[in-house]
């Protein structure tokens with residue numbers, strides 16, 4: 001379900017809404033002051049989603065991608081960079097998967 005974030009033009013607070021039916025957007029009011037004057041802001045959710053589709057479109061160049069993964073240190077690099085970008089700690093199990101993949105052991109569930 002899409003998450004929409006709106007910044008209130010009256011009090012400046014940001015309210016987040018889970019919206020199933022887009023016509024309901026017109027009825028939204030600020031959580032804090034009930035103002036109807038809201039500006040849509042880019043939420044983390046939408047932002048993250050657009051990163052995924054950019055990554056997928058970059059995979060359309062299969063040769064380039066295969067060459068990229070021929071270099072062991074590039075395996076998992078994208079994952080590490082993504083965690084770093086959002087200031088998140090990489091879970092231990094993911095770190096282990098990346099380090100064994102770099103030693104040539106691809107986990108069976110990864111389908112290149």
Ligand SMILES: [Zn+2]
Pocket residue numbers: 008009010011012013030031032033034035
């Ligand atoms: Zn407000």
